[in-house]
Amino acid sequence: MKHRLSLLAVFSAVLALLVAPVVTHAKDIVVGTSVALTGKYARTGQEQLQGFQMWVDEVNARGGLLGQKVKLVHYDDESKPETGARLYEKLITDDKVDLLIGPYSSDVTMAASTVAEKHNFPMVSSGASASEIWERGYKNTFGLYTLAELYMDQILELGKEKGLKKIALVYENTSFPRGVAAGVKTKAKQLGMQIVFEEEYGKASTDFSSMIIKIKSKKPDMVIGGSYLPDSTGFMRQAKENRLYTKIFAFAVGPGLPDFGTNLGLDAEGVMGNTQWEPTLKLPGASEFAAKYKAKYGHEPGYHAGGGYGAGYVLEEAVKKAGSTDRDKVRAALFALDTVNAFGRFKVDATGKQIGKPAYAVQWLNGERHIVLPEEAATAKVAYPFKDWGKR
Amino acid sequence: MELLEADILLQLLVGGLLAGALYALLACGLNLIFGVMRVINLAHAELMLVGAFGAYVLFNIFGLHPLLSLFIIVPAIFVVGYYFQRVLIERVVERPMLTSLLATYAVSIILINIGLLIFSADFKSVPVLQGSFLVGDLVVSKPRFTAGLISLALTVAVYQFLERTRLGKAVRAVSEHAQVAQICGIDVRKIRMLTFGMAAAMAGAAGVMLSIIYSFWPGSGIDFIQKCFAIIIIGGMGNFVGAFYGGLLLGVVEAFVGGFFSTQWAEAVAYLLLVTVLLIRPTGLKGVARA
Numbered sequence: 001m002k003h004r005l006s007l008l009a010v011f012s013a014v015l016a017l018l019v020a021p022v023v024t025h026a027k028d029i030v031v032g033t034s035v036a037l038t039g040k041y042a043r044t045g046q047e048q049l050q051g052f053q054m055w056v057d058e059v060n061a062r063g064g065l066l067g068q069k070v071k072l073v074h075y076d077d078e079s080k081p082e083t084g085a086r087l088y089e090k091l092i093t094d095d096k097v098d099l100l101i102g103p104y105s106s107d108v109t110m111a112a113s114t115v116a117e118k119h120n121f122p123m124v125s126s127g128a129s130a131s132e133i134w135e136r137g138y139k140n141t142f143g144l145y146t147l148a149e150l151y152m153d154q155i156l157e158l159g160k161e162k163g164l165k166k167i168a169l170v171y172e173n174t175s176f177p178r179g180v181a182a183g184v185k186t187k188a189k190q191l192g193m194q195i196v197f198e199e200e201y202g203k204a205s206t207d208f209s210s211m212i213i214k215i216k217s218k219k220p221d222m223v224i225g226g227s228y229l230p231d232s233t234g235f236m237r238q239a240k241e242n243r244l245y246t247k248i249f250a251f252a253v254g255p256g257l258p259d260f261g262t263n264l265g266l267d268a269e270g271v272m273g274n275t276q277w278e279p280t281l282k283l284p285g286a287s288e289f290a291a292k293y294k295a296k297y298g299h300e301p302g303y304h305a306g307g308g309y310g311a312g313y314v315l316e317e318a319v320k321k322a323g324s325t326d327r328d329k330v331r332a333a334l335f336a337l338d339t340v341n342a343f344g345r346f347k348v349d350a351t352g353k354q355i356g357k358p359a360y361a362v363q364w365l366n367g368e369r370h371i372v373l374p375e376e377a378a379t380a381k382v383a384y385p386f387k388d389w390g391k392r
Numbered sequence: 393m394e395l396l397e398a399d400i401l402l403q404l405l406v407g408g409l410l411a412g413a414l415y416a417l418l419a420c421g422l423n424l425i426f427g428v429m430r431v432i433n434l435a436h437a438e439l440m441l442v443g444a445f446g447a448y449v450l451f452n453i454f455g456l457h458p459l460l461s462l463f464i465i466v467p468a469i470f471v472v473g474y475y476f477q478r479v480l481i482e483r484v485v486e487r488p489m490l491t492s493l494l495a496t497y498a499v500s501i502i503l504i505n506i507g508l509l510i511f512s513a514d515f516k517s518v519p520v521l522q523g524s525f526l527v528g529d530l531v532v533s534k535p536r537f538t539a540g541l542i543s544l545a546l547t548v549a550v551y552q553f554l555e556r557t558r559l560g561k562a563v564r565a566v567s568e569h570a571q572v573a574q575i576c577g578i579d580v581r582k583i584r585m586l587t588f589g590m591a592a593a594m595a596g597a598a599g600v601m602l603s604i605i606y607s608f609w610p611g612s613g614i615d616f617i618q619k620c621f622a623i624i625i626i627g628g629m630g631n632f633v634g635a636f637y638g639g640l641l642l643g644v645v646e647a648f649v650g651g652f653f654s655t656q657w658a659e660a661v662a663y664l665l666l667v668t669v670l671l672i673r674p675t676g677l678k679g680v681a682r683a
Contacts, residue, residue, distance in 0.1 A: 038611055042513035173656060201655040204615055206606050209407050209533070210650025210658065213400060230515045230607055237517075241524045241533035263607065265519055389523065 028071040029064070029325060031056070031315070032097030034087040034112070035104045035127070039079025040203060043229055043259055044304045045104035048127050049074060050297055051305035052101060054289070055312025065319055077103055079203075081111035088115040098325040099124075101311050102141070104304065105228075106130035106148065106176035113141040122331040124318075125352075126311035127304060129276075130179035134353035142334045143354040144276075144307055144314065144346065148176050148252070149183030151274040152224055154361045154373040155250045156184065160191045162384060164221035164247055168197040170211060170235070171226025180226035180252045196220050201231070208235050212242045222248035229254045232273075233263045240267055240389050247385035248272060256362055257302045261369065268364040270386045275362045277306035277343055278371050280379050285342035310343020317341075399529050404651040405644060406530065410540030412643020414605070417543040418598040418616060419623040419635040420550065421591035427567040427630030428587040429485045431492040435500035436620065437613030439592050442503065443469060443599025444608050445511060451518045451603075458518055458600050459538070465600055466593045473592025477585045485584065486570075500613065507610025515607040539601035546597050547636055550590065554632060563587055567630065622662040626669045627677050634678030641665070641677075 033052065036045030056072045059065055073095050077084040084103050091097050092115065102125030103112050109128035116123040117138045125133075129145035159167075169184055171177035181198075188195055197218045199211055212235075215223065223239070223246050225232055232254025239249070254260045255273025264271075277283075279290030279300060289309055293301040301309075317339055322329035338347040338356065347356030361373035363382060370380035422436045433439075443465050450461040480499070484492040521535045554560040565573040566583045574580045602608060619642065624630075627638030642662055650658035669676060 038508065038513040038609075042609070043515070046513070199654050202659050205655050205659065206615075207411065207646075207650070207658075208655060210404060210647050211655050213403050213407070214651060217397075217400060233515075233517075234607060237522070238533075240522060241531075241536065243524060243531050259514070263515070263517055263519070267522065 027068050029066070029068045029099065029319075030071050030073055030095065030097045031099045031101060032073045032088075032091035032095055033101035033103065034075040034077045034084055034091065034108075036079040036108070037076035040228060040230055041079040041105045041108075043257065044127070044253065044302075045077075045079070047257075047302055047304035048104045048308035051293070051301060051308025051310075052126070052312050053308075054293060054296070055309050055316070059312065059316060065316060066324070073097060077108055079105065079108070081108050084108035085111040085115050088112045092116070092119045092121055099315055099319070099330070101308075101315065102126060102128055104128075105174075106133060106179065107174040109133055109141070110175050113138060116140045121327055122334055124311045124315050124334070126307040128176070129354075130175040131353065132175060132179065134351040138352065140331065140352070142314070142348055142352045144311055144343065144357070145354060146276055146357045146359045147183075147354065148179030148226075149186070150359045151180050151252050152184045152250060153187050154359065155224070155248065155272055155274075156187045156191060156193065158361075158373065158382060158384070159222050159248055160193060162247065164193070166194055166196040166218070166220040166222075168215045168218060168220035168223045168246070169195050169226075170197075170199050170201065170208075170215075170223070172203055172205075172228065172231060173200040174203060177226030177228075177252065184224055184226070205231065206234055208238050209242055212238055212244050216242065216244050220246055222246050222250065225249075225251040225254075227251045227254055229257055229259060233260060236264055236267055236271060243389060245386070245388050249386055250274075250361075255364060255369070257304070258299055258369070261364060261367060266367075266392065269367075269392070270364060270383055272361060272363045272372070275360045275369075275371065276303040276357070277310075278303065278360065278362070278369070278379075279306075280371065281344070281360075281377060283342055283344055284340060289342045306343045310341050310346070313341035313343070314339070314346050400651070402530060404647045406532065407536070408644035408647030409640060410533075410536045410643070411647065412640035413540040413543040413547070414598055414601055414639075415616075415619060415623055415643055416636045416639025417547050417594055417601070419620045419627070419639045420547050420632050421594035421598075422620050423624045423627070423630055423635040424550075424563075424587055424594075424632055425591045426624065427632065428563060429481065429584050430489075431481060431485060431496065432489075433481075433591070434493060434496040434617065435503060436496075436591075436595055437617035438500045438503035438507075439469065439473070439595035440599040440602060440616065441507065441608060441610060441613055443596030444603040444612075445507065445516070445599075445610075446596070447600040447603040448511075448516050448518055451520070457520060458604050459542075462542070462597060462600050466597050469596030470589040470593035472589075474585045474589030476592070477588035478581070481588055482581065482584065500617075504610050504613070511610060513609050513611070515609050516603075517607040518603045521604055535604040539605050543598065543601055546594060550594065551632060551636070559586070619662045622666040625666055625676055628675060631676070631678040634676055637677055 035049045075087045100123040104127035106128045122140045126144045129148040171181040232251035250272040256275040261268045318333040321333040345356035363372045372382040425433045446465045447458040450456040484495045524533045562578045623638040627634030646658045649661045
């Protein structure tokens, strides 16, 4: 019996922790967000949250927003759109937050933005780039990222310049990767290049070997992946195991993160990708942010962290401009804003879609991630072609 | 159709068998536990991840190659499983099925969250044995070949133990009928502990193999346990050999479906196979109708 009682005590203690209300001071400005802290998008979600957290710390150190302290309430959406939607509902109706930051991934943003729209609550959306998010006539989703459709343009142009013709295109079956793929198809058509292989895969796919065997039989010149981190690293690892070789390997998201290099080691060499932001870009406060981030978290920030940080600044400027956290005033301010912060330019069109920020292509060279395109922002020259596995 | 070329078919077949061997190792353990104590171990895939993270830690701290860490991890998880059975599982054996399901589900949640606390939700991998070797025109992945071969060897070894040794016979006797086994003088509790320890060790070994093939995180178990359920139903509940064939079958079918249709379909195929087998042979491939 005693045993059972103590179990009960532990259980109720745990329960109490779980349902403990968010304690805030009466005058705090509460910002709510949910990002993936577990599941497929965990790494990137965590980076975004840490970047945003740095802005919270900074703004409070500067005396807060409109003279009030900023407080962050955040949850884990487990990389699931349905959980994300539920959490934004909770943030708005239950926690009664004053301001909203979007989740990570286009997939979860699709769901979360619908909730924000229902409550007519403006949401600064870092971490989403699929253009379908802004094709639904919503008025409350403000994108920070360059659109997914533009991710691979520069790399395709490079391929064209080098005389490449045949593209193998693989992508996850969710919003953002499909957006990347749609962009690749449009651009390839423009450039007169041919998609010789195209296949979608599931969010939980870890084994790409059957797909790679098929790709090999099509003998493409370049492989392009609409991917996230785990699938792009898995694909490259298995490409090596199956001796798939093409002139260019390019993936969305994965190669833009330091983990790509640490997980793949030398096999990351030469792989191209896209980035929304790098610490080397000449932007106000970018290198200071990178240094502070590294000191705090022990590694260089990737673009997801930069996006989280930038979202904070966009929110700050909008609230200052609005003079309050009133939803209508903040929304109007976000539509009108044209500003440059450490993450880059922020300017949206009438749907809230980002139109001010350019795209950058990266490549892994000598164990480091470098911007290689466009040339004015490049920190290294493109290495072409990809070195064959046997010759490394 | 170029896909019908012999070398591509062979390539898919070999890849499928190697992946299937790993499924088989995991599923055989799960089925062994079910056979002997009628408990469905929902924490089985998490035991596998304990093995995977064990290999990860040993590799990163001591630089120990996962193939060597097998010799530490497998006995360690055996001991843990042996006593774990006595402390927890023994209490739910012969109780209503829901009790054991809840108990093992709880264990799985606890293990996942301990994993998240220690290792965070990032994907980890152990970068050894990368690349491939050629057999004629056939490309064979080094990590998959190694993992497949070791999985196969371990499964066969456990099977031989069950078939050939006195102790193995006792395990089978308890699986057949626990009370009769007890009357014959078999220490049923000890046998259950041994069985659980062995199955846990098999899962741990599967985890070490997993660590050299895939990236994993503490929540990776769900994909595997779902496939394992399909495998043991396909193969026949409680039947060791059935689970072995079921595992290989699933590996090969997944590879072919991935090759002929798409990777997306390959993920659903376990359940399609499950439904098909249930329609044609409700007891599973090797199952026997039993009340």
